[in-house]
Amino acid sequence: MVVQIAVGWWTNSLALLADAAHLFVDAAGVGLSLLAVWFAERPATAEKTYGYYRVEILAALVNGVVLCVLALAILVEAWERLRVRHEVSAGPVLVVAVAALGVNLLAARLLHAGAGESLNVRSAYLEVLGDALSSGAVITIRPGTFKAAEGPMPIGIVIDKSAEVGALTAGRRYLETIAAESSDVDITKHAVLVSIGRGIQEKDNVGIAEELAEALGAAVSCSRPVVDAKWLQKSRQVGSSGKTVKPKVYLACGISGAFQHLAGIKGNPFIIAINKNAKAPIFQVADVGIVDDLLEFLPQLTSKVQEMRGVAAK
Ligand SMILES: Cc1cc2nc3c(=O)[nH]c(=O)nc-3n(C[C@H](O)[C@H](O)[C@H](O)COP(=O)(O)OP(=O)(O)OC[C@H]3O[C@@H](n4cnc5c(N)ncnc54)[C@H](O)[C@@H]3O)c2cc1C
Numbered sequence: 316m317v318v319q320i321a322v323g324w325w326t327n328s329l330a331l332l333a334d335a336a337h338l339f340v341d342a343a344g345v346g347l348s349l350l351a352v353w354f355a356e357r358p359a360t361a362e363k364t365y366g367y368y369r370v371e372i373l374a375a376l377v378n379g380v381v382l383c384v385l386a387l388a389i390l391v392e393a394w395e396r397l398r399v400r401h402e403v404s405a406g407p408v409l410v411v412a413v414a415a416l417g418v419n420l421l422a423a424r425l426l427h428a429g430a431g432e433s434l435n436v437r438s439a440y441l442e443v444l445g446d447a448l449s450s451g452a453v454i455t456i457r458p459g460t461f462k463a464a465e466g467p468m469p470i471g472i473v474i475d476k477s478a479e480v481g482a483l484t485a486g487r488r489y490l491e492t493i494a495a496e497s498s499d500v501d502i503t504k505h506a507v508l509v510s511i512g513r514g515i516q517e518k519d520n521v522g523i524a525e526e527l528a529e530a531l532g533a534a535v536s537c538s539r540p541v542v543d544a545k546w547l548q549k550s551r552q553v554g555s556s557g558k559t560v561k562p563k564v565y566l567a568c569g570i571s572g573a574f575q576h577l578a579g580i581k582g583n584p585f586i587i588a589i590n591k592n593a594k595a596p597i598f599q600v601a602d603v604g605i606v607d608d609l610l611e612f613l614p615q616l617t618s619k620v621q622e623m624r625g626v627a628a629k
Contacts, residue, residue: 316342322411326404329396330449333389334415337446340385341422344378344442348435351375375438382442398574398596419447500534502551506563507533510553512576513540514569514590514609521546523613524568530620536560538570554579568609572597589613 316338323331351374357367426440502508509528515521521535528535535551542552553560555575561582568589570576577600580586588601589609598604605612 319411319415322407326408328403328408329389329392331408331411333393334412334446334449336385336389337442337449338415340378340382341439341442341446343381344435345439347374347378348433348439351435352433371433371435375434378435378438378442398572398577398599416447416451419443423447500551502534502536502553503558503560505534505560507531507566508536508553508560508562508564509533509566509568510536510538510570511541511547511568512538512570513544515541515546516569516610518544518546520610523610523617527566527613527617527620530617530624533564533566538573538576552579567597567601568613570597571595572600 316335319331319335319338322328323335348371351371354370355367423440423443426436426443429436430440431437507528509524509531511521511524515524521541524535527533535547536553536558537547537551539552539554539557541547542549542557549557552558553576554573555578557579559579559581562584563582564587565580565584566587566589570588570590571592572588572595585603586597586601587603587605588595588597589605589607589612590597591606591608593606
């Protein structure tokens with residue numbers, strides 16, 4: 316458990332920390348169970364005709380409550396990490412997860428024998444089994460985690476084969492040609508992006524952002540609702556179903572900060588968020604946050620930038 320906490324902290328792995336929490340509950344649970352069993356074995360007295368059997372049930376209840384609290388804490392942290400990316404060092408996590416799986420399986424085997432006799436031993440057995448499952452869940456490897464080993468080129472021969480595909484293609488039917496959208500701007504190449512979201516409110520207001528972008532020498536990008544409303548082309552969309560951008564400065568104007576949008580912002584840019592809702596999640600990732608109506612703020616910012624650059628305001 317101590318190793319898991321240390322490595323989990325070091326590698327920034329929530330999976331390991333969650334597994335360590337599981338182990339902690341196991342250790343505390345087994346300790347509590349032993350105490351309860353010892354207490355419950357006390358003989359009944361004239362006042363306590365039922366004896367101390369209830370202590371065992373209370374111990375199981377405490378066990379359950381602690382489990383729920385820890386599970387809730389893990390859920391909250393996991394939700395947070397879904398929104399904001401955390402880098403994890405995969406190698407050490409994998410080593411510890413394999414070791415934890417072994418320890419959990421061994422503990423489960425030892426507890427299995429007494430699981431049928433006592434409610435507490437059974438709950439401890441199920442917990443340990445749950446731990447073994449979560450250790451297994453940690454041992455998942457994403458593509459690119461490890462470098463491919465360099466080995467000798469496979470020796471083989473190329474054999475040309477011809478096949479009759481007429482029967483396979485006969486079911487095809489030409490419907491129409493849809494030309495790929497051409498875009499004047501490649502938002503992935505710009506160092507400064509003025510990105511607009513639903514907060515821009517209508518197509519006629521897009522010009523406000525375009526003027527600021529022009530003054531800054533930036534490009535206008537956007538969130539998905541702006542594309543859905545057809546205020547800008549799909550090629551301007553930042554996010555998991557849009558483009559991945561790596562600017563130096565990202566102005567998020569009227570963008571709430573959904574994780575699908577943030578997923579498209581890489582390279583740790585300097586984020587300036589303008590939003591009239593002080594509680595918008597974008598402020599949690601922004602370096603500078605401005606709580607204001609963007610329809611009033613952006614024109615003022617444009618004038619200021621133009622003034623500083625010696626460009627006459629239109
Ligand atoms: C599978 C899937 C894929 C997705 N892919 C993407 C993606 O690639 N990119 C993407 O962006 N989204 C994507 N989404 C949508 C995503 O979940 C959000 O719905 C979206 O990002 C919200 O866009 P928004 O912030 O512009 O709008 P909203 O969430 O509606 O936020 C608008 C914000 O503007 C603020 N605002 C309103 N008026 C003003 C004003 N006058 N001045 C200042 N602030 C104002 C509001 O306070 C609010 O915070 C995807 C969703 C799904 C399910």
